[in-house]
Amino acid sequence: MTTIDLRTEIKEFLSSRRARIAPEHAGLPAYGGNRRVEGLRREEVALLAGVSVDYYVRMERGSLAGASDGVLDAVAAALHLDEAEREHLFQLARRSRGPGGPRRRRPAVPVRPALQQVLDAITDAPAWICNGRYDVLAVNQQARALYAPMLAGPRRPANTARFVYLDPEAAEKFFVDYDRIVGDVAAKLRMEAGRNPHDEELIALVGELSTRSALFRKRWASQDVRLHRSGHKRLHHPVVGRLDLDVESMELPADPGLLLTVYTAPAGTAAADGLALLASWAASQGQDASV
Known part of the structure; x- marks a missing residue:
């Protein structure tokens, strides 16, 4: 591994959290018995979070730079994120808003x-x-x-x-x-x-x-x-x-x-x-x- 790609991290994190929630656990009707995706669909997450489908799709593709704290809170609630997961989502969003920056060497140093x-x-x-x-x-x-x-x-x-x-x-x-x-x-x-x-x-x-x-x-x-x-x-x-x-x-x-x-x-x-x-x-x- 030569880098930790932020967009990939966002995409895989959001999609993995979405996949673990059954529609009935989110208070949604599960129409039909042959769903092609595991867990919630993207449009169902968008509905629960109160955002457009296109907007949520962009988020799950790794674009969190423009997401407000209110939207992040709504997505966290829709995905039933716990405290650590919510903090992780906000950290990913903060990193998206700032400059990417080069890799930094942060060696372990003796404590004071x-x-x-x-x-x-x-x-x-x-x-x-x-x-x-x-x-x-x-x-x-x-x-x-x-x-x-x-x-x-x-x-x-x-x-x-x-x-x-x-x-x-x-x-x-x-x-x-x-x-x-x-x-x-x-x-x-x-x-x-x-x-x-x-x-x-x-x-x-x-x-x-x-x-x-x-x-x-x-x-x-x-x-x-x-x-x-x-x-x-x-x-x-x-x-x-x-x-x-x-x-x-x-x-x-x-x-x-x-x-x-x-x-x-x-x-x-x-x-x-x-x-x-x-x-x-x-x-x-x-x-x-x-x-």
């Missing part, structure tokens, strides 16, 4: 020393900082121990997407919900592609994963998008065993594009005991927090 100090001050929970490409840029000691299987490789920066798709045997052992993880990773990368379609490092990563992983190609083609938000992650650590953790991901306003992620467990649970054991193990190994 003050941010590493923040990580090091979090002593009771694994915490790390990554970017939208899943590059792991900084960790505290517990995160270094928690993600030891992923950080064991020599390549730096370590990258969660590469681990998940290019080392599937190890990733399946580590992530209890591996099938969900592979979908989430591809969806969040596609969300990042909508924000930064000219990011040279992101283009290279997507190209590498597409070339080397049939599973990634399948997940990428789904056009799904996800936000980095709070959630739960179930891991099987090779030293301390099963860990069911709560995850909080927060954007860093002073460092656009960076995310702070912290893993915790309720007091008194087996996972909390596991994190305490993990901290003891990391200290006994003399592990530092470098990545």
Whole structure:
């Protein structure tokens, strides 16, 4: 992959969202039993959104430059877009309105020393900082121990997407919900592609994963998008065993594009005991927090 074509992204995203909605789920009568298209027709989306058929067809062909926020909202409602999908649509529209611009190299760079100090001050929970490409840029000691299987490789920066798709045997052992993880990773990368379609490092990563992983190609083609938000992650650590953790991901306003992620467990649970054991193990190994 040498580029992420914006018009193609728009076309495939809108058509894929349209294909998943049956007419009856949109409150429309399904005339006849032999529909030639999966999901809604373009004219049905236009009707639901309150725009002309010609206008919606132009949108789905990749032309969002002239679409107002009101029209985008109407299309999002017609297609039953969730929060992440709606944000992705608006990001694609914003990129359409601005200059295309050349590909930009946005290499992973070390985080500010003050941010590493923040990580090091979090002593009771694994915490790390990554970017939208899943590059792991900084960790505290517990995160270094928690993600030891992923950080064991020599390549730096370590990258969660590469681990998940290019080392599937190890990733399946580590992530209890591996099938969900592979979908989430591809969806969040596609969300990042909508924000930064000219990011040279992101283009290279997507190209590498597409070339080397049939599973990634399948997940990428789904056009799904996800936000980095709070959630739960179930891991099987090779030293301390099963860990069911709560995850909080927060954007860093002073460092656009960076995310702070912290893993915790309720007091008194087996996972909390596991994190305490993990901290003891990391200290006994003399592990530092470098990545």
